[in-house]
Structures are given as C-alpha cells and as structure tokens.
Amino acid sequence: MTKAAAGRVTIRDVAAAAGVSVTTVSDALNGKGKLRQETRERIRQTADSLGYRPSRVAQAFRHGRTGTIALVLPHRDVSGNEYDMIGLDYYMTIASGSARAAFSEGYALMLTPRITTEDEWRLIGPDGVVLCDPAASDPRIDMLEGMGIPVVSIERDPDRPDRPFYVSGDNEQNMRDLLDHLHQGGARRIALLSARSSWAWTLEGEHAYQSWCAERGVRPFVAHVSVDRLEADSYRAACALLDADEPPDALIASAEQYSEGATRACRERGVRIPEDLMLAIGIDNRFAQQSDPAITAIDLRPSDQAGAAVDMLLKRLNGTPVDKPSVVPSQLRVRASTSRS
Structure with a gap:
C-alpha cells in the first residue's frame, strides 16, 4: 500500500520518492533556493503524482499567521446575562457556512466570546475577522484594523458608507x-415590528417601509422591539397593535423570533x-417553515453570505484588492x- 493510499502524503514522502532532501522539496515547491529548473519540475511532478497538498497551517506559520479566522456574532443581554445569538437559525447557518468556507481554503474557524480589548484579541491571534451585524461606528473595526487584523462584516457599518469590506442582502429591496x-x-x-438597533438591515428595512408608505399616502404603523427579549417583547408589541382601534390587516415581523411572539398574540x-x-x-427560519400556517419569509441565504464574507476576507489576507461590497440576492418565500385565496 502506498503512502497516498494509507493516509495524507507528507513532504517527507515526496522527498523519498524524488530521491532528494526535504529542504530541496520545500525550495522546489515554494520557488526558493538555487535549483535547476528541471529539478523543480521533476519534484513538482512527483508531488502531483503522489497527491501531495501543502499544509496551510505550516504555510501560515511561515508567513507569521495562525491559519485561523474569527467569527464574531452579536450578543444580547437577557436578565443581566449575556448570550450570543448562535441559537438563532440565521446565525447558526452563518457559523456553519463560514466554517465550511474557511475549511475548504485550509483555515480553521474560531467562534469567539465577547472580546473588548486588544490584549484579548492578541491572545486569540486570528489572521482575520468576520463580524456579523456591526453597530454604527463600531469600535471593533477600528481596533482590529489598527492591529493589522482585517475585518469583513456581514452587513455594513451604517456610519461607514465608503467602506467596501462587507457582504449583505439587498435589504431595502427585500422590504x-x-x-x-x-x-x-x-x-x-x-x-412593521422593527428591531430597536443601529444595525444596517434594521435601518434600511425601516427606511424602505417608511418610503413605501409615503409613496402610497398610507399611514405607517411601526412598533420598535428589543433585540434582547425577542419573543416576549415582540408578543407585547403585537398585542398593542392588535388591540388598537384600527388594527393592522398585515404584519411584518422583521427579526427571526418576532414571528413567534406575533403568532402567540394572534392565537390568544x-x-x-x-x-x-x-x-x-x-x-x-425553521419556525416560519414549520408553523401552521407556514409563514411567508425573506430567505437571506445566510450560507451564501457567509461564504462570500470568508472569500472577501481571504482576498484581503492575500493582498487582492477589494473595491466594492458583495450583495447576495435574497428570495421571497x-x-x-399571506395567501387568502
């Protein structure tokens, strides 16, 4: 049984097959040293025939990198305790999509706790960061970029209109x-149940809603809801709307768990x-898909957003220019x- 058949081919296997030293193989594959061109070609052909793939971890260390990408999710404060939002379907899919995209390029993905200082970031030492839902003028972007750690965000920082390093959906058109x-x-x-936050998707969605109502001369109904107690606060907001003298005949629950609160208010x-x-x-999300009746929703394609964010971050790490954001098309499900016929 060959090494290739038995397991991962190493640089020592290539050296043994080519009859040269490990250093010579390294120089040949990395374009270093003073080797004859025919020697380089012979070693490269030997590596290809064995199925050798260089270790991205080893390459990262040679370039002063760790081979890791950090993923930062939003946090919420529930009864005095902080929780990240990995439990929501959208962010769970972002995390799994980011991990797949990073792994396919030889990087490990790290899901971080809430980090606020440069010393904490140095302890983790990521090569780059994917930041979900930055706040307006998010200080983490300045901190990380100042440390030489590039950041790509999923959704833009609303106060940085000229910063191109982000991936998003077309939030206004979706609304x-x-x-x-x-x-x-x-x-x-x-x-509209709109999240009380400075996140771009919230601001853009509400702006589109207000503009759409103004264009048609209809009265807007907006209830702002916390992003900390998603189901409970959306339930209370939906109750107030439904108990009004002129209740709505349609309701858009902007955030993931808002539909659960709204559904409970309607049922009661x-x-x-x-x-x-x-x-x-x-x-x-799954609640919308499995509810009875199933709930009409915007599919933001979070896995595609995650893949696009990792791809943009790797371009930045590799020195490839990035001059515009990436907009991932969404789909109305x-x-x-919403079907009365």
Whole structure:
C-alpha cells in the first residue's frame, strides 16, 4: 500500500520518492533556493503524482499567521446575562457556512466570546475577522484594523458608507418586495415590528417601509422591539397593535423570533392567519417553515453570505484588492400565511 493510499502524503514522502532532501522539496515547491529548473519540475511532478497538498497551517506559520479566522456574532443581554445569538437559525447557518468556507481554503474557524480589548484579541491571534451585524461606528473595526487584523462584516457599518469590506442582502429591496406582495394580496394597513438597533438591515428595512408608505399616502404603523427579549417583547408589541382601534390587516415581523411572539398574540385573540391578518417575517427560519400556517419569509441565504464574507476576507489576507461590497440576492418565500385565496 502506498503512502497516498494509507493516509495524507507528507513532504517527507515526496522527498523519498524524488530521491532528494526535504529542504530541496520545500525550495522546489515554494520557488526558493538555487535549483535547476528541471529539478523543480521533476519534484513538482512527483508531488502531483503522489497527491501531495501543502499544509496551510505550516504555510501560515511561515508567513507569521495562525491559519485561523474569527467569527464574531452579536450578543444580547437577557436578565443581566449575556448570550450570543448562535441559537438563532440565521446565525447558526452563518457559523456553519463560514466554517465550511474557511475549511475548504485550509483555515480553521474560531467562534469567539465577547472580546473588548486588544490584549484579548492578541491572545486569540486570528489572521482575520468576520463580524456579523456591526453597530454604527463600531469600535471593533477600528481596533482590529489598527492591529493589522482585517475585518469583513456581514452587513455594513451604517456610519461607514465608503467602506467596501462587507457582504449583505439587498435589504431595502427585500422590504419593498414583501410590502408589494402583501399589498397585492389585499392588505391596506401593514404594520412593521422593527428591531430597536443601529444595525444596517434594521435601518434600511425601516427606511424602505417608511418610503413605501409615503409613496402610497398610507399611514405607517411601526412598533420598535428589543433585540434582547425577542419573543416576549415582540408578543407585547403585537398585542398593542392588535388591540388598537384600527388594527393592522398585515404584519411584518422583521427579526427571526418576532414571528413567534406575533403568532402567540394572534392565537390568544382568535385572530386568524391569513384570513384576518397576513403575517410575514424578514428572516426565514425553521419556525416560519414549520408553523401552521407556514409563514411567508425573506430567505437571506445566510450560507451564501457567509461564504462570500470568508472569500472577501481571504482576498484581503492575500493582498487582492477589494473595491466594492458583495450583495447576495435574497428570495421571497411565499407561504400560506399571506395567501387568502
């Protein structure tokens, strides 16, 4: 049985097969040393025939890198305790998609705790960072870039309009597509549960909603909801809307767990979905897919967003110019919660 058949081929296997030293193989494969061209070619052909692939970890150390990418998710404060949002479907898919994309390029992905100081970042020592949902003027971007650690964000920093290093969905168009769909289905009083945050997707979605209402001369109904107690606060906000003198006939729950609170409020009041209220959500998840009725949602394609973010970060690490953001197309998933026919 050959080494290639038995397991991973090493540089020592290539050296033995080519009849040269390990140093000579390293010089040949890395374009170093004073070797004859035919010797380089013979060693490269030997490496190819054995299926040798260089260790990205070893390459990283040679270039002063660690071979790791850090993924930073948002945190929320629930009853005085901090939790990251890995439990939400969107961020779980971001994490798994980032890990696959990093691994395919020979990098390890590290999911970090909440880090606030340069010393903590030096302890971890990532080559680069994928940052989800930066806040306006997010200080972490300045800190990391100042340390020489490049950052690519999923969604943009709202206060850095000229910074191209981000991946996002077309948030304004997504909201308009959802509003048009509800309006075409007969909705005339469309309310919005909007996250109380400075995240770009929140600001852009609410701006699109306000603009859409102004263009049609209809009254906007916006309830701002915490991002800390997602289901409980969205339930209370939905109750207030449904108990108003003129309740909405359609409701957009912008964040992932807002639809759970809204659904509970409707169920307790005997409000039928979609007959009395059409319900849609801005971020698709398993609850929306498995609910009865299933809930219309925007599929942001988080796995594709994660892959695009890792790809952009690796370009920055490799010195490839990045002069514009990457916009990942989303898809409106129309389901029973907005279908009255």
